Amino acid sequence: MSDQDRADLLALYRQMARGRALEDRVNALTNSREFRGFFHPGRGQEGIQAGVCSVLRKDDYLLYAHRGLTYLTAKGMDPVRILGDFLGRVGGSTGGLGAGTVHCVDVENGIMGQGGTLGSSFTLSAGLGLASQVLKQDRIATAFFGDGASARGTFLEAGVTIAAWKLPVLWICENNGWAVSARLTDVQGTDDIAPRAAALGFYTEVVDGQDVRAVQAAARRASEKARAGQPAFIEAKTSRVEGHYTGDVQPYRDKDDVAQAKERDPLLLAQTQLIELGASDADVSSIWDEAVAEMAAAEDRARLSPEPTGDRIFEGLWA
């Protein structure tokens, strides 16, 4: 137990808090119907996203998934741009095209976007890894996805090629046990996804996704492997606290299951660890208060940007 440990965990906690505070605003926008698309909350999964992104370099590539927003802010993206996307403003990262299943993008920070069809990140991350390898850039390509998306055929096609070519790729499976209303064990033959990646030739880690420090440690090992040309895979066991989308009341799910998920909150676990490491309650709560204030200010700024006019649809199809 050292000051360094405490400082490291405070930094991780800060990223989790920022992601959650941003998500709270997006949930509010969704509930007030100002944002009328679907948002998939990532409450309970912030530790995975903050932990993995904490070991990435600015120029490492990120292909994120649909659940939550913590990977975006933890990778360095400006929340004003993200909220601009949700609010459909030209100041959003897509210049007003966003909103809905957002396609937030931030090339400076290696954030290469998201597709509407699950499982597309497998092949795209393979291509990004190939580019890094051929151009001798020493960057790794990361892709986040859920247990449901892991069943896509692209997992196998990209996976075998990544392994054959020893591409600098790191895949992170956020295994929350659900794909919309389908329980993992009802629709797939095993609870565990990592053995499939191991069978293809990936280095694998299985980690408790609620423990942000454990995720960070696993991600450090895995990203070093990937950067050295040994494709790597992290399966983080986690829980989805909320419905599939904001507003989903989860009639298909046991109340107990949700209650248990809430207890294993990665922010609460980190708070306990921080107190053990000698942080004060005030340290912890000020981080949260700062995150809330930052996101409130970000929303105010995002609103200053105008909405696009109809002719926006004709811009940007061709280079």
Add this chain to the structure above:
Amino acid sequence: MTSTEITYAWAINHAMDEEMARDPRVVLFGQDVGRMGGVFGVTRNLFEKHGPERVRDVSIVEHFVVGGAVGAALGGLRPIAEVQFADFLLVAGDESFHKLPKWRYMHGGAFTIPVVIRAPSGIQGGVGAEHSQSPEGHYWHTPGLKIAVPSTPADAKGLLKSAIRDDDPVIFFETRRLYRVKGLVSDDPELLVPFGQASVRREGTDLTVVAWAGMVPEVLAAAEMLAAEGLSIEVIDPRTLVPFDWETVAASVRKTSRLLIVHEAPLTMGPGAEIASRAADELFVELDAPVRRLAGPDVPIPQNMALEQFCFPQVPEIVAAARELIRW
């Protein structure tokens, strides 16, 4: 600069070879493109010349071939990806209909996607319903893709070089029937054929025929026969479907007042429907006869080589259709 008589396949090979020599960001991958030099021999010598880092064989992974090309382009490469048959492009549906044309647009124009997908297409050699299609219409129906359909060795080379240098994704349809056809091709590595410029293959005054890829030689043969009867056919090869050189077609129809479109893809919802509809819209007062389409029949393509010949327009049919329109 000199010209050499080479095959359509070899012209494509030269285009890749020259562009790989010019730009180290150009890479090539696909099944058997490496040591073997491609199942049709189109990529011969490229592995030896440009090395295993830039010329790579893959397993049977069409989703990867197209999706990986998009990812590689996002990362700063200029990939050429080969599928062995254009039909297999449909295996990579999400990648070719979504990722390739939409990734740039969806993300507000943050990226360029300089990908070339090489897709050998068309009927030849009794390879059946899933190795013989001409799916350019599916891709023409998908905003965000450029489409090349070369019919001569010179165009194959010049268009492929343009495609490789283009910052937008291109689906490059190669006609397998034409691979062994020879023609004069410039050795000038800077001679490109621009996209969106049709070529008037034969000038005429009585009827405009629009045809591309493997149908151009058939239409030219028909035009030759019709000339013996005193009928003058203008043959227009658009060379690229996206962008489409409508001006050249329209100017020709203003001259001939008659339009026939010939393609190998099935008739219904085929690419000819788009051209015919636009002609009806914009050239109605110019026309002295209905706009007609000759196309593949609406059936899967049989494996029997004797029967597959009934699956794309033949010279006698083109001659008959042309006569009928001119005499309307």
